[in-house]
Amino acid sequence: MAAGRGVARLGPAERAAALARMGAEELDVMVVGGGVVGAGTALDAATRGLAVGVVEARDFASGTSSRSSKLIHGGLRYLEQLNFDLVREALRERSLLLQQIAPHLVRPVPFLFPMTHFGWERPYVGAGVALYDTLGYATGLSRGVPGHRHLSRRRALRLAPALRRTAFTGAVQYWDAQVDDARYVMTLLRTAATYGAHVAPRVQAVGFLREGERVTGVRVRDLESGTDMEVRARQVVNATGVWTDDIQELVGGRGQIHVRASKGIHLLVPRDRIHSYTGIILRTEKSVLFVIPWGRHWIIGTTDTEWTLDKAHPAASRLDIDYLLDHVNAVLSVPLTRDDVEGVYAGLRPLLSGESDETSKLSREHVVAHPVPGLVMIAGGKYTTYRVMAKDAVDAVAHGLDQRVPPSCTDRVPLAGAEGYQALWNSRHRLAHTSGLHVARIEHLLQRYGSLIDEVLELIEADASLARPLSGADDYLRAEVVYAATHEGARHLNDVLTRRTHISIETFHRGLGVAQEAAELMAGPLGWDGEQTKHEVEYYTKRVEAERLSQQQDSDQEADAIRLGAPEIVPVAPPTDP
Numbered sequence: 001m002a003a004g005r006g007v008a009r010l011g012p013a014e015r016a017a018a019l020a021r022m023g024a025e026e027l028d029v030m031v032v033g034g035g036v037v038g039a040g041t042a043l044d045a046a047t048r049g050l051a052v053g054v055v056e057a058r059d060f061a062s063g064t065s066s067r068s069s070k071l072i073h074g075g076l077r078y079l080e081q082l083n084f085d086l087v088r089e090a091l092r093e094r095s096l097l098l099q100q101i102a103p104h105l106v107r108p109v110p111f112l113f114p115m116t117h118f119g120w121e122r123p124y125v126g127a128g129v130a131l132y133d134t135l136g137y138a139t140g141l142s143r144g145v146p147g148h149r150h151l152s153r154r155r156a157l158r159l160a161p162a163l164r165r166t167a168f169t170g171a172v173q174y175w176d177a178q179v180d181d182a183r184y185v186m187t188l189l190r191t192a193a194t195y196g197a198h199v200a201p202r203v204q205a206v207g208f209l210r211e212g213e214r215v216t217g218v219r220v221r222d223l224e225s226g227t228d229m230e231v232r233a234r235q236v237v238n239a240t241g242v243w244t245d246d247i248q249e250l251v252g253g254r255g256q257i258h259v260r261a262s263k264g265i266h267l268l269v270p271r272d273r274i275h276s277y278t279g280i281i282l283r284t285e286k287s288v289l290f291v292i293p294w295g296r297h298w299i300i301g302t303t304d305t306e307w308t309l310d311k312a313h314p315a316a317s318r319l320d321i322d323y324l325l326d327h328v329n330a331v332l333s334v335p336l337t338r339d340d341v342e343g344v345y346a347g348l349r350p351l352l353s354g355e356s357d358e359t360s361k362l363s364r365e366h367v368v369a370h371p372v373p374g375l376v377m378i379a380g381g382k383y384t385t386y387r388v389m390a391k392d393a394v395d396a397v398a399h400g401l402d403q404r405v406p407p408s409c410t411d412r413v414p415l416a417g418a419e420g421y422q423a424l425w426n427s428r429h430r431l432a433h434t435s436g437l438h439v440a441r442i443e444h445l446l447q448r449y450g451s452l453i454d455e456v457l458e459l460i461e462a463d464a465s466l467a468r469p470l471s472g473a474d475d476y477l478r479a480e481v482v483y484a485a486t487h488e489g490a491r492h493l494n495d496v497l498t499r500r501t502h503i504s505i506e507t508f509h510r511g512l513g514v515a516q517e518a519a520e521l522m523a524g525p526l527g528w529d530g531e532q533t534k535h536e537v538e539y540y541t542k543r544v545e546a547e548r549l550s551q552q553q554d555s556d557q558e559a560d561a562i563r564l565g566a567p568e569i570v571p572v573a574p575p576t577d578p
Contacts, residue, residue: 007416012526028050029397034059037239042054049405053200055200057203057223059492059495061186061499064347070181074087074094076288089388094144098144102187103421108177109178112151112160114167115170148175156168156173164331190488207219216233239393242350245259257379258353263305263307266300266346267341268341273340279293280331286304301324303320303323316559325341343505345505368392425443428442435460456483481501496522497540510544510547519540539566547563547566549562
């Protein structure tokens with residue numbers, strides 16, 4: 001983090017200040033989109049000394065970047081497509097994230113690959129995983145994860161007793177990494193703000209400013225107040241993922257990039273439903289299926305189907321859920337049922353359109369385009385390689401600026417909370433003693449906030465009631481809800497229960513059991529009155545009810561229609577000071 005500078009907060013006052021500055025000065029670059037690529041682009045530009053603004057129409061990471069498999073990986077299946085460069089690039093990024101950029105947010109995770117054939121399959125799979133490990137070494141960095149190993153069926157069953165003995169012949173174990181995807185994006189944006197970027201959620205780009213053919217800025221609408229403003233910028237970057245085509249239409253046509261959306265859904269089940277000490281990866285007829293350890297839960301995913309309906313709220317249907325259950329049950333000795341499913345989430349992958357009609361065969365590589373002067377488009381790619389995408393986007397920005405711009409340095413910039421994390425982890429027992437919290441609670445906080453844990457503990461020191469866990473979601477402290485509103489840019493109850501925490505998918509009640517308590521905790525920092533607090537709980541309740549009902553439908557069309565039945569949150573603008 002910048003020497004002598006504290007980490008920027010993203011609270012209500014900071015949002016207002018960011019909007020004021022974006023309206024008052026000409027920026028070097030304005031980024032549209034607050035997902036992982038937009039956030040990465042803002043950080044890359046800010047650390048090159050550029051004046052940067054970034055807006056997101058909803059909450060940070062509310063689209064694809066909070067609905068991923070939560071893995072940082074090279075893409076083992078891309079080796080079968082002989083896409084070695086993409087895998088090597090992704091494995092280099094995995095090493096950087098694990099060891100230098102975000103060791104507090106990215107951590108190793110083991111996977112077991114059960115094999116179902118004798119003879120040819122073990123050397124075939126073994127060669128692929130060995131190549132995967134070798135490409136990891138070829139990056140020139142320490143891989144940060146153990147190497148693979150071959151296991152007999154008996155040894156594999158010791159690691160994963162839940163597997164049905166007759167379902168496989170042996171296994172290979174290898175390692176990748178995982179991340180809290182939404183938290184990572186928010187941390188990227190806090191880091192960018194620390195280096196001077198102006199960051200504002202719930203601000204929608206509604207048009208472009210033009211001087212002849214050239215784009216000279218963005219017209220935006222503050223969705224909290226309903227007011228419009230103009231933001232002048234020498235270069236604008238469109239980093240809106242599956243909304244890329246929509247933004248391109250604002251400049252008069254589809255342009256040079258065409259993105260198709262592929263829907264992937266995931267299920268969460270309690271950890272005790274699958275007896276295993278390792279994640280599991282299974283081959284399906286279309287792709288692969290992961291069973292991923294996630295705290296006290298397992299994440300099971302994913303599907304890969306074309307989606308042409310509402311982009312903001314992709315819906316999971318009953319058929320999607322049954323597809324995942326059927327495939328994972330094929331190898332489990334005790335099958336899962338729909339009653340075991342705690343949570344469901346659906347996301348859209350932004351895939352570059354190719355020759356194939358099958359979304360699983362569309363490109364995951366990214367493209368940067370300059371369709372008109374002053375506008376840079378970035379699309380495609382995968383979460384793991386966001387930093388490379390951001391670098392390429394800012395390189396294109398630099399080309400369009402009439403000044404010398406330094407090269408990217410984000411491979412050497414730790415994210416907020418990374419510096420000092422290991423020392424604090426080593427001191428976690430002392431932290432537990434001085435704070436009065438259990439060491440398991442300190443570990444939880446360190447793995448979410450890193451060295452920013454001190455800011456959370458300061459809230460508890462000022463108000464001892466914040467040290468209590470939320471009633472009905474005891475993985476999280478009351479302090480974390482307040483911190484989300486004061487430091488992490490959360491504007492609404494849904495932001496906290498869905499993205500700052502994952503209570504909406506980690507509890508059978510989907511967050512309804514804590515909605516009132518969480519809303520009351522947010523009310524003070526955000527200046528809500530009783531009516532707004534009630535409105536937040538009502539909106540969240542309707543959203544959960546609509547999602548549950550949509551997940552009982554047989555088709556995408558039926559599920560989408562029901563999910564859209566829940567109204568969008570319409571905030572009450574806070575009164576302005578006289």
